[in-house]
Amino acid sequence: MPTNSHALIRYRTIDRCLKSRNRNYFLKDLIKECSDAVHEYKEQKSGKSVPYKLLGRRTLMYDLKFMQQEFGAIIEHDLTDGYQYEDPNFEAFKTVISTSDKDRLKEALNILRQLSGESQFKDLESMVMRMEESFNIHRKRKDRSVIQFEHSTNIKGQKWVSVLKEKISSKSTLWIDYQPFAADTYQRVISPYLLKEYNNRWFLIGFDHDKKLITNLGLDRILNVKKSIVDYYIDTDFDSSNYAKDIVGVSISTKAKKIKLKIKAHGRQKYYLDTKPIHASQKMIKETEEFAIFQMELIPNFELQSKILSNIDTLEVMNPKSFKDTLKAKIDRASQLYSIQQK
Numbered sequence: 001m002p003t004n005s006h007a008l009i010r011y012r013t014i015d016r017c018l019k020s021r022n023r024n025y026f027l028k029d030l031i032k033e034c035s036d037a038v039h040e041y042k043e044q045k046s047g048k049s050v051p052y053k054l055l056g057r058r059t060l061m062y063d064l065k066f067m068q069q070e071f072g073a074i075i076e077h078d079l080t081d082g083y084q085y086e087d088p089n090f091e092a093f094k095t096v097i098s099t100s101d102k103d104r105l106k107e108a109l110n111i112l113r114q115l116s117g118e119s120q121f122k123d124l125e126s127m128v129m130r131m132e133e134s135f136n137i138h139r140k141r142k143d144r145s146v147i148q149f150e151h152s153t154n155i156k157g158q159k160w161v162s163v164l165k166e167k168i169s170s171k172s173t174l175w176i177d178y179q180p181f182a183a184d185t186y187q188r189v190i191s192p193y194l195l196k197e198y199n200n201r202w203f204l205i206g207f208d209h210d211k212k213l214i215t216n217l218g219l220d221r222i223l224n225v226k227k228s229i230v231d232y233y234i235d236t237d238f239d240s241s242n243y244a245k246d247i248v249g250v251s252i253s254t255k256a257k258k259i260k261l262k263i264k265a266h267g268r269q270k271y272y273l274d275t276k277p278i279h280a281s282q283k284m285i286k287e288t289e290e291f292a293i294f295q296m297e298l299i300p301n302f303e304l305q306s307k308i309l310s311n312i313d314t315l316e317v318m319n320p321k322s323f324k325d326t327l328k329a330k331i332d333r334a335s336q337l338y339s340i341q342q343k
Contacts, residue, residue, distance in 0.1 A: 006038050010055075010063050011071075013037040015092045018075065018085045026082040031060050067092065157202040157219030161195060164204055164225070168192045171232045173209070177224040178217060185223060190215075191233040194240045196250055198303070203250045205243060207233050214238060216250045248279055249303030256299045262318040266291045269314035278307050293318070305330070 013034045017025040025033070035055045042050045064083070067073045074086040112128050167174055174192060179185040189209040196203050202219040209230055244250065246258055262285075265273045270292035274284060279296045286293040298304065300323050308315050309330060317324040 006041070007063070009037050009041050010034045010060075011067060012093065014060075014063060014067065018073075018083055019088070019090075021088070024080075024082040025084075027057065027060060030064075030083065031055050031057065034060060034063075157222075160204075160219045160222055160225065161202055164192055164195055164219070167225070167227075168195065171234075173228040173230045173232045174206075175226045175228040176217065176222055179221050179223055181221070188217070189228050189230050190217070191235075193235075193238055194243060196244065198249045205240075205250065207235050207238075209233065213254060214243075214252075216252075245280070246297075246299045247301055247303070248298065248307055249301065251301040251303060252299060253301065256301065258297055258299050259320050259323060261296050261298065261300070261320070261323065263294050263296075263308070264291050264316040264318055265294060266314045266316065269311060273315070278304070300326075 014030060017030055017033055031054065035053065038055065039050070039052050064075055068075055071092045073090060073092055075083060076086050077083050109128050109132060164174075172192075174190050176188045176190055177185055178188050190204070190206040191209065192204055192206040193214075194205040196205060196216075204217045204219060204222075205214065206217075207213070208215040214235060246252075263273075263278075267290070270287065273282075273294060274292065277296075278294075279298045281298060282294050282296040284292055285295050305327060308317065308327060312327075312331060317327055
C-alpha cells in the first residue's frame with residue numbers, strides 16, 4: 001500500500017511540474033520535487049519527523065514511462081526546456097463525472113477493492129487507487145461495503161493464479177511439478193487454456209502433451225511452474241465458454257456420456273433446489289405439496305455426486321439406475337462407517 005500511495009503522489013507532482021509555464025523542469029528537478037512531496041506526505045501521515053530520502057533516477061524514469069502508457073500523456077524532453085507536456089492543456093487527473101455516477105463508481109470501486117485483497121487480484125489494487133485519484137473519490141474511515149464476498153481460504157492454490165493468468169495470455173507451454181493427493185510428485189507438460197474456480201479451489205484447464213487430452217489440475221497440488229521448450233498447442237475443439245456447460249464443477253471423464261438425470265426433492269428442499277439449480281439445464285417437471293421432481297441433462301462426475309450426497313436425506317435420484325446405484329454404494333459405505341457397534 002505505501003508504494004502505491006507514494007506513486008500517486010509522484011504522478012500528481014510530475015503532472016504539476018509538466019504543466020508549469022513559469023519554469024523548466026529537468027530530471028534532477030523532478031526528482032527533487034517528488035522527493036519533497038513524498039517526504040511531506042510521510043511526515044503528515046506519521047505525525048513526526050522522518051528521515052529525508054532522495055528518490056532514484058530510475059524511479060522517476062519509470063514514473064514518466066508509466067504516465068505515458070497509463071494516462072496517455074505525450075511528454076516532450078529536450079536539453080533546453082527539460083520535460084513538458086506536448087499539449088499544454090493536457091490534464092492527467094481531470095475527469096468530469098456527475099454526482100450520481102460518482103456515487104455508483106465509488107460503490108463499484110469498493111467492490112473491486114475487496115477483490116484486490118485476494119492474492120490472485122493484487123494487480124487491481126493500483127488500478128483502484130488511480131481511479132479514485134482520477135475521479136477525486138476519497139474514502140472515509142466510516143465507509144463500509146454493503147456487499148461481501150466469500151474469500152477463498154485455499155492459499156496454496158491462490159499463489160499460482162496471477163502467474164498462470166500471465167502464461168495463458170502469452171500462450172506459454174509449461175513444465176509443471178504436480179503432486180496428486182496421496183501420490184508421488186511427477187512432471188506434466190501443459191498448454192494452459194483456462195483458470196476456473198469451483199468450491200473454493202482453483203483449477204487450471206489445459207492440454208496435456210503426454211496424455212494428448214484436455215485435463216484439469218488443482219492449483220493447490222502444483223509445486224513448481226517452469227516454461228517448457230515444447231511448442232504451445234492450440235486445441236481447435238476447445239471452447240472456454242462452453243467447456244463446463246455439460247458438467248457441475250470442472251471434472252470431465254473422457255469416457256463419460258451425458259445422462260438425463262431425474263431427482264425428487266422432498267419437503268423444503270424443493271424450494272432450495274428450484275432457486276439454486278444444480279445445473280443450468282435443470283427444470284421442474286412436477287410439483288406437489290410434499291415434493292418436486294427436477295430433470296436435467298449433464299455428464300455425471302464427482303462434483304455432481306458430492307452435490308447430491310450433501311443433501312441425501314432430502315434428495316432422491318430416480319433415474320438413471322446406473323447413477324443411482326453409484327450413489328447407493330457410497331451411502332452403504334457411509335452407513336458402515338457410522339454404524340454403532342453393539343457390545
